Amino acid sequence: MSRIAHFFENPWLHRILAVALGAIFLYAAHDKLLDPRPLVTIIWGYRLVPPQLTNLIAIYMPWMELLVGLGLLTGVGRRAAAGWATVLLVFFTTALLINAVRGINVACGCFSTSAQDVQNAWLLALRDLPMLAAAMVLTFCRPRRWPPPRSGAPRSSPSPVSG
Amino acid sequence: MTRIAVVAGRVNGRPRPAPLHAVARQTRRLALVHAVIPVGGKAGRAIRHGPKYRQKHHGAAENSRQTQSPRRHPAMLSCHAMRGHLIRDMAVLLAATLVLGTATNLIPGRRLAWLGAGQQPPQAGVDFQWMDALSANEIRQALPAAIFIDTRGPGTYGEGRIPGAIHLSYTELGQALPAGLEEDMRRADLVLLYGDTEDADLEQLMAQELRRRGLAPPYILAGGMPAWQAAGLPVESDSEVEP
Numbered sequence: 001m002s003r004i005a006h007f008f009e010n011p012w013l014h015r016i017l018a019v020a021l022g023a024i025f026l027y028a029a030h031d032k033l034l035d036p037r038p039l040v041t042i043i044w045g046y047r048l049v050p051p052q053l054t055n056l057i058a059i060y061m062p063w064m065e066l067l068v069g070l071g072l073l074t075g076v077g078r079r080a081a082a083g084w085a086t087v088l089l090v091f092f093t094t095a096l097l098i099n100a101v102r103g104i105n106v107a108c109g110c111f112s113t114s115a116q117d118v119q120n121a122w123l124l125a126l127r128d129l130p131m132l133a134a135a136m137v138l139t140f141c142r143p144r145r146w147p148p149p150r151s152g153a154p155r156s157s158p159s160p161v162s163g
Numbered sequence: 164m165t166r167i168a169v170v171a172g173r174v175n176g177r178p179r180p181a182p183l184h185a186v187a188r189q190t191r192r193l194a195l196v197h198a199v200i201p202v203g204g205k206a207g208r209a210i211r212h213g214p215k216y217r218q219k220h221h222g223a224a225e226n227s228r229q230t231q232s233p234r235r236h237p238a239m240l241s242c243h244a245m246r247g248h249l250i251r252d253m254a255v256l257l258a259a260t261l262v263l264g265t266a267t268n269l270i271p272g273r274r275l276a277w278l279g280a281g282q283q284p285p286q287a288g289v290d291f292q293w294m295d296a297l298s299a300n301e302i303r304q305a306l307p308a309a310i311f312i313d314t315r316g317p318g319t320y321g322e323g324r325i326p327g328a329i330h331l332s333y334t335e336l337g338q339a340l341p342a343g344l345e346e347d348m349r350r351a352d353l354v355l356l357y358g359d360t361e362d363a364d365l366e367q368l369m370a371q372e373l374r375r376r377g378l379a380p381p382y383i384l385a386g387g388m389p390a391w392q393a394a395g396l397p398v399e400s401d402s403e404v405e406p
Contacts, residue, residue, distance in 0.1 A: 036275060038333060041368050055275045060264040067256055080252030
């Protein structure tokens with residue numbers, strides 16, 4: 001168990017996951033930011049939110065994706081960005097799974113705003129799971145300090161075990 | 164009287180635990196009366212098992228240690244739940260999203276109604292009407308002023324399209340239309356949109372946009388280009404048109 005925890009606290013693992021996830025979110029935000037109007041139809045196509053809210057989601061979600069991508073790539077507010085990535089991916093995956101259970105293959109709206117981009121909802125949900133796992137690792141596991149402190153190094157502050 | 168239990172253990176990459184007299188000085192500085200230092204197997208278990216073990220075996224003393232300790236032990240900093248900073252930073256990110264989204268939605272030309280009032284999903288019979296391939300072909304021959312609009316990509320448009328159809332993508336519709344096209348569509352007997360999917364989501368959206376610009380509700384080819392080809396109706400390509 002400790003080995004698994006040790007692996008998830010690897011700072012290089014965190015950097016790789018953050019860059020990969022950040023790039024994915026930036027790419028996903030690109031089309032939607034240029035023109036959010038087709039996104040309205042895609043969100044409506046999920047048939048999960050009331051029509052009054054579809055526009056609000058189309059207005060704000062691309063910006064959230066952009067900020068999450070930038071946060072993960074640059075490291076500024078990385079945990080907060082990863083936290084929002086987790087929230088978004090939980091939302092996306094749940095929406096896809098609900099439509100998969102309904103037997104509806106929706107236009108995902110994940111990486112393009114084309115309503116013609118209809119794919120198998122089960123596969124789309126499956127595709128989201130590794131991203132969700134990465135976002136959760138970045139949110140809930142704190143990376144070890146790098147480089148690790150040397151055992152012989154002089155103490156600059158009181159030892160944690162000294163009271 | 165305050166009592167404290169200090170859990171000491173050997174952790175890889177960190178100095179050995181301080182000797183007893185150093186701990187005593189530190190505890191005196193913090194005005195603590197008592198110091199208990201379990202070292203060895205018990206300390207290792209305490210670190211491995213985490214707060215529950217410490218709470219069970221040290222009770223109130225553990226709580227006191229947590230509040231008075233100047234630093235947390237690194238072994239206790241591993242995979243942990245959300246804390247105050249995370250919530251605060253997420254709130255900042257949300258606020259930035261709200262500001263940016265609101266600001267950009269005020270830009271003319273890309274404005275969406277806040278509550279969907281002006282951008283309801285397109286509705287058949289209101290924003291557009293369906294037409295099957297055979298009827299569309301008859302109208303194409305009977306009404307020379309009918310305009311057929313191909314919404315697919317430029318490549319597929321060049322490979323094969325309904326004869327006389329013009330290409331117009333949704334993105335182009337959002338920008339300035341080619342000179343005179345909007346006026347031509349106003350004068351046309353009929354405007355028909357077609358793509359290559361059965362749902363024709365994009366064509367529905369385009370029809371809604373055209374209607375928003377004051378045009379009569381256009382028609383959408385049911386089944387799109389695949390239905391047209393399946394009916395064996397004529398198709399033209401760029402190679403046939405070019406000399």
